[in-house]
Amino acid sequence: MEIKDFLVRAGKLVTVSESYGTIYDGALIIQEGKIKDIGDYSLMKRKYNHLETLDYSHYVITPSLVDCLSYSCTRICPYIHLSCH
Numbered sequence: 405m406e407i408k409d410f411l412v413r414a415g416k417l418v419t420v421s422e423s424y425g426t427i428y429d430g431a432l433i434i435q436e437g438k439i440k441d442i443g444d445y446s447l448m449k450r451k452y453n454h455l456e457t458l459d460y461s462h463y464v465i466t467p468s469l470v471d472c473l474s475y476s477c478t479r480i481c482p483y484i485h486l487s488c489h
Contacts, residue, residue: 409435411455413445414465432467439467 417430424442431448433441433455441448449457 407437409433409455411448411452411457412465413449413457413459413461414463415461416464417442418464418466429461430465432465442467 412432412434414430414432415428417424417427417432419425419427419442427442427444429445431443431445432439433448433452441452445461
């Protein structure tokens with residue numbers, strides 16, 4: 405199976421990095437299944453104009469919060485039962 409490279413546009417991109425913080429109208433560059441670059445959408449689009457763009461500009465993307473729901477929700481709200489399949 406071939407892994408496709410692409411640019412993901414986000415209306416709001418929330419990172420845990422102090423240098424990036426929250427980026428409004430941001431973009432992630434995904435290459436070989438991993439995040440290669442991150443930044444302002446207009447800059448990323450110019451730099452990586454050859455990549456297909458997946459437009460999630462009406463969504464918040466949190467690349468740094470992988471599997472945070474199953475981990476933190478049970479500690480924040482212990483009375484909520486999550487079922488992950």
